[in-house]
Amino acid sequence: MALAVVERRVDNPVEQPSVERPVVYNTSGCNLWYGDHHALKNINLEMREKEVTAIIGPSGCGKSTYIKTLNRMIDLVPNVRTSGTIEYRGRDIFSKEFRVEELRTRVGMVFQKPNPFPKSIFENVAFSLRIHGIKNKKLVHERVEKSLRQAAIWDEVKDRLHENAYGLSGGQQQRLCIARSLALEPDVLLMDEPTSALDPVSTLKVEELVHELKEKYSIIIVTHNMQQAARISDKTAFFLNGEVVEYDTTDKIFNRPSDSRTEDYISGRFG
Amino acid sequence: MKTNETEKSSIQSMLDKKYRDGRAGRGEKIIPVLLFLMAAVSVATTIGIVLTLIIETFSFFKQIPITEFFTETEWYPFSETQATYGILPLIVGTLKITLIAGVTAIPIGLAVAIYLSEYASRRVTKVMKPVLEVLAGVPTIVYGFFALTFVTPLIRSLFPSVEMFNAISPGIVVGIMIIPTVVSLSVDALSSVPTAVRQGSLALGATKWETTWRVAIPAALSGIIASIVLALSRAIGETMIVSIAAGSTPTASLELTSSLQTMTSYIVQVTGGDAGYGTTIYYSIYAVGFTLFLFTLFMNMLAQRISKRFREAY
Numbered sequence: 001m002a003l004a005v006v007e008r009r010v011d012n013p014v015e016q017p018s019v020e021r022p023v024v025y026n027t028s029g030c031n032l033w034y035g036d037h038h039a040l041k042n043i044n045l046e047m048r049e050k051e052v053t054a055i056i057g058p059s060g061c062g063k064s065t066y067i068k069t070l071n072r073m074i075d076l077v078p079n080v081r082t083s084g085t086i087e088y089r090g091r092d093i094f095s096k097e098f099r100v101e102e103l104r105t106r107v108g109m110v111f112q113k114p115n116p117f118p119k120s121i122f123e124n125v126a127f128s129l130r131i132h133g134i135k136n137k138k139l140v141h142e143r144v145e146k147s148l149r150q151a152a153i154w155d156e157v158k159d160r161l162h163e164n165a166y167g168l169s170g171g172q173q174q175r176l177c178i179a180r181s182l183a184l185e186p187d188v189l190l191m192d193e194p195t196s197a198l199d200p201v202s203t204l205k206v207e208e209l210v211h212e213l214k215e216k217y218s219i220i221i222v223t224h225n226m227q228q229a230a231r232i233s234d235k236t237a238f239f240l241n242g243e244v245v246e247y248d249t250t251d252k253i254f255n256r257p258s259d260s261r262t263e264d265y266i267s268g269r270f271g
Numbered sequence: 272m273k274t275n276e277t278e279k280s281s282i283q284s285m286l287d288k289k290y291r292d293g294r295a296g297r298g299e300k301i302i303p304v305l306l307f308l309m310a311a312v313s314v315a316t317t318i319g320i321v322l323t324l325i326i327e328t329f330s331f332f333k334q335i336p337i338t339e340f341f342t343e344t345e346w347y348p349f350s351e352t353q354a355t356y357g358i359l360p361l362i363v364g365t366l367k368i369t370l371i372a373g374v375t376a377i378p379i380g381l382a383v384a385i386y387l388s389e390y391a392s393r394r395v396t397k398v399m400k401p402v403l404e405v406l407a408g409v410p411t412i413v414y415g416f417f418a419l420t421f422v423t424p425l426i427r428s429l430f431p432s433v434e435m436f437n438a439i440s441p442g443i444v445v446g447i448m449i450i451p452t453v454v455s456l457s458v459d460a461l462s463s464v465p466t467a468v469r470q471g472s473l474a475l476g477a478t479k480w481e482t483t484w485r486v487a488i489p490a491a492l493s494g495i496i497a498s499i500v501l502a503l504s505r506a507i508g509e510t511m512i513v514s515i516a517a518g519s520t521p522t523a524s525l526e527l528t529s530s531l532q533t534m535t536s537y538i539v540q541v542t543g544g545d546a547g548y549g550t551t552i553y554y555s556i557y558a559v560g561f562t563l564f565l566f567t568l569f570m571n572m573l574a575q576r577i578s579k580r581f582r583e584a585y
Binding site for chain 1: 464465467468470471472473474475476477478481485486489490
């Protein structure tokens with residue numbers, strides 16, 4: 001099964017016309033409650049292939065909750081209820097037929113704080129391949145190297161692949177985590193404030209990386225940094241109090257927002 | 272100058288008083304001295320015990336050559352005609368009990384630890400943890416007669432060839448006794464693995480068990496091993512259970528179904544009044560005690576070394 005994941009990408013043409021790319025995620029009428037707290041309210045969003053979609057909004061607006069719902073990491077929080085549908089490539093992610101593990105092999109995730117495994121650099125990236133039964137040594141080595149190259153960290157770690165990942169700097173750890181999430185050649189990459197724990201230089205590196213990765217992956221990135229969203233994304237969704245206030249091209253959101261609350265937020269009047 | 276002082280707030284003038292009369296901070300110098308004395312008492316006691324052990328062990332080796340102690344394979348101190356002092360049977364007895372205890376406690380303890388730290392809901396943990404703490408609080412004498420009056424008859428009803436005193440029953444019960452040690456230290460080790468690391472694994476499509484087995488357990492491994500070593504060290508030093516249920520027949524045989532004697536239960540037998548002060552038998556308990564001390568010291572140091580490595584992980 002895992003090999004199928006690897007092969008599937010080969011069939012995907014790398015270049016596609018820029019308008020009306022296929023839909024990757026279709027969210028309609030999605031609500032989410034933490035116990036009694038209504039955290040996501042009637043979310044309707046369409047995200048397209050090989051685009052960078054930024055999700056912005058003030059703290060507690062539900063942006064992190066939403067991105068964690070997309071690969072169902074939200075299931076780990078006790079007392080969560082959802083309604084509505086989220087379709088990944090036309091498949092309902094909440095349906096029983098769609099195993100959550102499969103969803104997470106198609107959709108990788110990078111977390112707020114770098115969370116490498118206490119294993120070697122190599123084993124960090126090889127982990128998902130091993131878990132999913134890829135035993136071919138050559139293939140594993142190829143995938144590890146390619147993922148580390150894609151995450152722009154290969155040159156820094158190629159001589160110390162068998163050292164513990166905890167010896168890397170925070171920025172390197174985060175790029176290692178990006179490499180780790182690329183090892184299975186996923187379709188989508190979810191990034192939950194991936195630079196919030198990083199210094200400016202590392203942040204810049206990750207941003208450049210996002211720019212390169214969108215050639216091959218659909219990226220959904222949560223950020224509290226509006227300049228970052230403006231710099232790296234094609235589309236931007238502005239969340240406020242659990243609702244999507246506005247969702248449009250990044251250019252429009254930042255230059256000609258149609259909702260006054262969006263304008264207030266991006267011009268720094270609150271948040 | 273004078274006007275300045277009257278202008279000071281009343282709290283400031285109180286502070287002035289406090290710092291001018293020279294009493295401030297006087298206690299600060301005495302406190303570390305007192306604390307050091309307390310620490311010194313406990314260190315001195317430990318040194319005293321070890322010294323006594325060593326001195327009396329030397330008195331024993333003046334009477335019995337050290338070579339006999341370590342090479343002789345029989346332990347017959349009470350023989351009227353020819354007493355032999357070969358520690359081997361007591362060590363074998365101790366290790367048999369420890370082995371059975373380990374075989375009992377390690378799988379159960381680890382399973383419980385994994386369940387509690389990775390799977391159990393908060394409600395279940397709330398019930399199970401206190402129960403385990405009760406298990407740790409049961410006096411060993413109670414475990415002892417539990418072994419003799421419940422476990423032994425149970426085993427004998429299933430396997431009639433097992434003798435009244437044997438290694439299996441006290442071994443299992445010592446194992447039950449050390450389960451809480453394995454569990455609580457292993458749970459600590461597992462829960463110190465950051466949740467974020469587990470999430471990293473789950474987000475790659477690993478199942479819960481794959482995450483537990485391939486991320487959480489390897490990350491906590493040194494803590495888990497340390498917990499096992501420490502628990503086995505307790506099993507080696509366990510006295511009451513083996514005194515009651517294992518018998519008092521020193522034997523180097525590896526047979527598990529018959530009576531045996533451990534280092535600890537020999538000491539109990541002698542101190543229970545079987546030998547007078549100053550006799551060779553009297554001194555022999557120091558030699559046995561010292562051997563036992565070396566065993567547990569080694570195990571504890573091993574556990575400490577391993578768990579130190581584990582602390583460096585994050």
